[in-house]
Amino acid sequence: MTAAVVPAGDAHVQPAGAHGHAATNTGISHVKLAMWAFLSSECMFFGAFISTYLIYRGRDRVVLEEAGLLPDKIFDIPFTSSTSFILLMSSLTMVLALAAIQRNDMRQLRIWLAATALFGLTFISAQVYEFTNFYREGLRLSTGLFGPTFYVMTGLHGAHVTVGIFWLLQLYYRSLQGKLGPEHSEAVEIAGLYWHFVDIVWIVIFTVIYLVPYS
Amino acid sequence: MSDTEVAELEAGGGALVPAAAGAVEVHEGHAHPEPRQYVLIAVVLVIITAIEVAVSYIDRETLGPNLIIVMLLVMAAIKFVLVVSWYMHLKTDLAILRRFFMVGLIGAPVLYFVIVLALNALVNDYNTPPGP
Numbered sequence: 614m615t616a617a618v619v620p621a622g623d624a625h626v627q628p629a630g631a632h633g634h635a636a637t638n639t640g641i642s643h644v645k646l647a648m649w650a651f652l653s654s655e656c657m658f659f660g661a662f663i664s665t666y667l668i669y670r671g672r673d674r675v676v677l678e679e680a681g682l683l684p685d686k687i688f689d690i691p692f693t694s695s696t697s698f699i700l701l702m703s704s705l706t707m708v709l710a711l712a713a714i715q716r717n718d719m720r721q722l723r724i725w726l727a728a729t730a731l732f733g734l735t736f737i738s739a740q741v742y743e744f745t746n747f748y749r750e751g752l753r754l755s756t757g758l759f760g761p762t763f764y765v766m767t768g769l770h771g772a773h774v775t776v777g778i779f780w781l782l783q784l785y786y787r788s789l790q791g792k793l794g795p796e797h798s799e800a801v802e803i804a805g806l807y808w809h810f811v812d813i814v815w816i817v818i819f820t821v822i823y824l825v826p827y828s
Numbered sequence: 829m830s831d832t833e834v835a836e837l838e839a840g841g842g843a844l845v846p847a848a849a850g851a852v853e854v855h856e857g858h859a860h861p862e863p864r865q866y867v868l869i870a871v872v873l874v875i876i877t878a879i880e881v882a883v884s885y886i887d888r889e890t891l892g893p894n895l896i897i898v899m900l901l902v903m904a905a906i907k908f909v910l911v912v913s914w915y916m917h918l919k920t921d922l923a924i925l926r927r928f929f930m931v932g933l934i935g936a937p938v939l940y941f942v943i944v945l946a947l948n949a950l951v952n953d954y955n956t957p958p959g960p
Binding site: 690 | 877893900939
């Protein structure tokens with residue numbers, strides 16, 4: 614087995630194209646392990662909101678029916694499917710950015726990072742548009758049990774996407790300054806883990822809230 | 829590590845210190861998938877999403893609401909596993925990361941069932957559907 618040593622204090626540095634096994638107690642870099650621990654806690658975080666939605670689901674049916682705000686009626690499935698498609702594609706561009714930095718192709722890295730941020734921005738814009746429409750139709754944060762559970766869950770997801778966009782833009786800026794090279798591929802990988810997590814949370818939210826029939 | 833490698837590292841300003849003090853020894857690991865494989869996974873994800881949306885439009889009387897829900901959840905689970913395995917590299921990464929993630933992944937549905945059980949036990953009319 615070949616081995617290489619990288620300088621101390623640069624623990625997130627990793628060789629291109631491989632999962633390096635760091636000489637730590639766990640055999641993996643602390644930053645990456647911390648990110649996975651964070652994502653694990655995020656599973657519980659979103660799990661709590663999805664659980665709340667499922668537990669309250671249908672218990673305010675009368676209120677929603679009277680207001681003409683049944684989810685089956687107000688959801689625009691073709692529109693939300695398009696935004697879900699965009700978020701799925703952003704996961705592809707994110708992983709292509711990682712592949713690009715690992716083969717030292719900085720131009721491609723910037724293209725894919727920018728594409729991912731742009732897809733994320735499109736998703737957020739679509740969410741703002743959707744929220745605005747729902748609000749105009751009368752669905753408020755205080756409408757029954759559906760209003761708060763829907764807005765809080767999807768809004769928190771949107772907040773995570775927004776954080777991800779800023780993270781991507783920061784990587785893009787570092788790349789422009791020449792401060793992001795193949796030896797820093799783990800920095801892109803860590804951002805990618807966060808971005809993919811945001812994507813898988815949406816996979817669950819999209820199915821549970823939008824596609825599964827409410828009534 | 830050869831003397832040449834040590835010399836190169838020291839010339840580059842790197843300090844060789846024990847692992848406990850922060851040095852990272854990197855060994856050959858599992859290679860990431862090729863970009864072509866990433867694109868292939870994306871195509872599969874898009875196809876599954878299209879099927880999901882189509883299934884959500886099927887008349888509930890035709891298949892039954894429960895079957896539709898099961899189909900949708902299974903497809904979402906497949907998409908979830910594909911992204912986590914291929915894009916997040918859990919398929920090829922160290923097992924400890926899978927274990928870390930599984931804690932949260934299993935914890936979330938456990939949390940749901942604990943709340944449902946608690947509501948059933950503590951709230952008398954929890955299972956009574958709300959009337960008009």
